[in-house]
Amino acid sequence: MPVDSTTFRTVLGQWPSGVCVVTTVGAHGAHGMTASSFSSVSLDPPLISVCLGNHLPSRTLLESAGKFAISFLGKDQAHIGRRFAGQNPEVTDRFAGLDWTMTPNGCPVLSDAVAWLDCRVAHTYPGGDHTIFVGEVTEAALPRVTAPLLFHSRTWGQVADPLPSSIQLSVDVADDDPLAQELRGRGARVRGDHTEFTVAADGTGLPSADWMAAAKLTGGCVIGYVSDAFDPAREAEVFATVDALAALGCDEIGLAEGVPASPLQVRRVLQDAKVRARPAALRVRLAGDHSLALVNALVAMKSGVTHFDTVAPGSGSAGLPLGDLLHLSRQLEVAGPIEPDLAHLRE
Template sequence: MPVDSATFRTVLGQWPSGVCVVTTTGARGAHGMTASSFSSVSLDPPMVSVCLGNHLPSRMLLETAGKFAISFLGKDQAHVGRRFAGQHPEITDRFAGLDWTITPNGVPVLSDAVAWLDCRVAHAYPGGDHTIFVGAVTEAATQRVTSPLLFHSRTWGQVADPLPTAIHLTVDVAAGDPLAQALREAGARIRHDAGHAEFLVAADGTGLPSSAQVTAARRAGATVAGYVADAFDPAREPLVLATVEALAALGCDEVGLAEHPAGPASPLQVRRVLQDAIARVRPATLRVRLAGGHSLALVNALVAMKSGVSHFDTVAPGSPAAGLPLGDLLHLSRQLEVPGPIDPAEAVDGRDRLRPAQGLTSSPP
């Protein structure tokens, strides 16, 4: 017995998809609509498909024009998706007020889309109440790196990252503290140990190491980490992300984002920066150096974990450095059941030294 359309639509709603705007041209100029029924078809030659309802004006326009373009939307463009889905009927010109670029094929693409494809219609197949258009890709571009906009269960959303499978720690320890050896044996890295080269760079790129410096450090066998200072200042977000890309391009093994010790960052800003930074640093490792001593410290650590970060810088008891206390992060990881290299009950004599800061409690493992 055939499945009724309401049930079918509900089931399909459980499958998350990306969101794109399909554009083409006609006698009245540019035309566009939001679609999630997009798929890649072939790599060689490059081909994609999009399915359009037979009742839609876009379907006839696209067939007549013989060409179309796809603009992939980012996490911050739900308003564009809603506009081209017709959810704002008061907007009569869907292109008004948005920046568009005309492709070599003569079709508009969103200027600040994550990426776009310019296509020539190669095939059109009947697909029930839809037409399946297969496009031969003639031009393509990636315009910015950010998380995608998703559509799931009739709701616009973003990627929700799971917790990391484990956390990896670099610990700042006071000089001569016997705790350092215990931490090394437990699998943590000690910040000022040999074999670890660190560069601190301003958000605007001031102090960026040269390629020769990075190469020399790596040849000496060091793990090279480039840190961006005050990385979660909203006013500097574009500069921070550009500096992140520059450090990755220099060949740093790790790129770190450091929170300003005197100005706690908003968890929302931490999330925004990390979502974009984690895509820009690959294949390097992204790590964070969060501030401690404020009420949002562990919130920001949790946000970092949920944003895909598994490498953290912490500060051991007795260290003169400012930062997230080691005991606090261990407490959080235990509560979340995220394993780390250190079990304070086994790795360190004197468990009291790694207890969370005042106001936090945890029972012995």
């Protein structure tokens, strides 16, 4: 006996998906709708599919036009998803006020989409009360790097990263300090073990490719830090600098906290910087002299960061204390270097 439609829809709602806007053109101009029933089909040739309800105007228009485009929405574009899903009935022109780009096939795509695909209809299949359109991808682009918008259980959301299984530490401690050798033996890294440089949020101080090539020859890890990386007024500059450091070939890219940042701002920056830094590992150098220091460390872990800079007891630095971060990781059951007996090493 077939399952009833209400139960079926509720069950399907437990499957999270990305969100896209499907656009096509007709005699009266552009038309678009929000869809989550999108899927890749083939890499060679590049094929994708989208399912449209047979009762929708978009379905008839798309079949007549023989072409369509897909705009993938970012985490900050839920309002666009709602608009093209018809959840804002007061909006009479869904395309108004948004920035659009025309594809080679003549379909509009969002200029600030996470990505877009331009397609021609290759196959059409009946699918119950929907029609399955298979599109051959003729053009593709990634206009903007940001986390995707998700849809789950009829709710718009964002990627929520789980806690990492382990963290890696670099500790600011003098190389001749007995603690340095103890930390190395327990899996941590001492700050002098790698080559590092710092650039301003706007990229000032970026080294040359020749300098980077010479640094790589030493065989150690090369880390490029961005100073004051969580300043909300410089977010765009920080992202551009992260892109530049990734292109330069840094092994790791560090974001240093200057003025104490809010957990919300730390999350905003790390969520996108993590994507931009790849394949380099992203690390953070958080301030430790304010009440939200450990909250920001937790937010960093939840944002997928596994590399942290800390300061050793008695170092005089204002960074995140080694003991505090180790205590937090133990409470969260995140594996890290075992805390050494700091007391006997300071006698």
